[in-house]
Amino acid sequence: MKILSYLFYLTVGLMAMSSCSKPQPEKERSLWIDADANLRTFLVKENVGKYLDKAVETGFTKIILDVRPGSGYPMYPSKVLPEITKVNGFEFSRDWDYLQYFLEEAHKRNLKLTASVTVFSGGRQPFGEGVVYDDPKWNGKSSVEYTPDRGMMDMKDNLAQIHVFMNPLDPDWRNIVFDLLREIAAYPVDGIALDYCRYASGGNTDFSEMSRTAFEQYLGKKFEHFPDDIFRYEDGKRVPGVYYRDWWAFRAKNIHDFIQSSRDVIKNINPAIELEYWAASWYNALHAHGQNWASKRHETWKERPDFASEDYSKYGFADLLDIFQSGAYLEIIWGPDEPESIEAQLANSMRLVMNDCKLYGSVYAANQKTAESISDAVFLCLRDTDGLSVFDIVQVIRFDLWDGIRDGIRRAAEANVLIKK
Helix, strand or coil, X not given: CHHHHHHHHHHHHHHHHHHHCCCCCECEEEEEECCCCCCXXXXXXXXXXXXXXXXXXXXXXXEEEEEECCCCCCCCCCCCCCCCCEECCEECCCCCCHHHHHHHHHHHCCCEEEEEEECCEEEECCCCECXXXXXXXXXXXXXXXXXXXXEEEEHHHCCCCCEEEECCCCHHHHHHHHHHHHHHHCCCCCEEEEECCCCCCCCCECCCHHHHHHHXXXXXXXXXXXXXXXXXXXXXXXXXXXXXXXXXXXXXXHHHHHHHHHHHXXXXXXXXXXXXXXXXXXXXXXXXXXXXXXXXXXXXXXXXXXXXXXHHHHHCCHHHCCEEEEECCCCECCCCCCCCEHHHHHHHHHHHHCCCCEEEEEEEHHHCCCHHXXXXXXHHHHHHCCEEEEECHHHHHHCCCHHHHHHHHHHHHHCCCCECC
């Protein structure tokens, strides 16, 4: 019996040692591939494998592939919308499925692939390309801007804008996006990222009648003076009206609810697909975009009563995401007390998200044009957050940043911060 007892405990001990020695998962390292900027490179099919090999050699574990750019057309054969054939005046065609081929080649190399979808942009200036230009049913349905010098105007008429945004409340546009998400989720993708899932920059859209009606329903009362009860302009500057803070909460609610619906659509197709979202890290400016990416538990209204009502916190959407990519697109890397540093921005992002989802530090490669600076930025993201995202491969190629990125990953491994806790 003593021998049997000894063998039993020896077996348990060996099993425990084996369990403890299991390699722990590493933090993901993602590389973005923008559709427009990399179009000509990846018209050459052989370049897909070439640059995926380069990504693996560098230490990336995932590709984020843009499959619906700002024109609104998909980069794969779709039953919802025609496949894209023109970018910035350049016409092209493919006889192969861009998304499917990238998936096959990525998975061969044990790279994950997240498909990125531009949500509320339906066209691009100045070439006048996109869904809203080509299909007359969208005439008069793009976002309405409230400008200080020209009053109300259709975004399509403002040549200073790059993207023509659609109203996030428009049911027809929302349904098209949901149908595209269903198509993409039917591919063996590992994740889907929502990009441009917001109102246009600047906070002066959407002031359409659709938005006015919905806002009145949100308030439970009719406007006396629209849009002055939200804000008016004096000498080109905004003067808040009686419903100023309610307006930003309303817009945050609209984006929150769209993300919730998108999550439901995706997870109903494949629950294993991770929902990702990119937004700039400067949180307090993003109320203008409807992007409350913080935790619902974060009481924004206590810190920023100038724009946030108590209801604003209800529409934090961190808990709806699997991964939030905090875009700290800054040149200064170090400095916990320097507000314009990547280090300070990512620390604040972690504070706001409150562990409701994984948070990846996202850096803009063109801001770190040397091997030393990109190495520092990569190391910082892997040290202080749950993962890394580098935008974009076109800049990594242009400035030859592969070795610098590899060095940053090496440093993270040596410092024992590459392993997930």
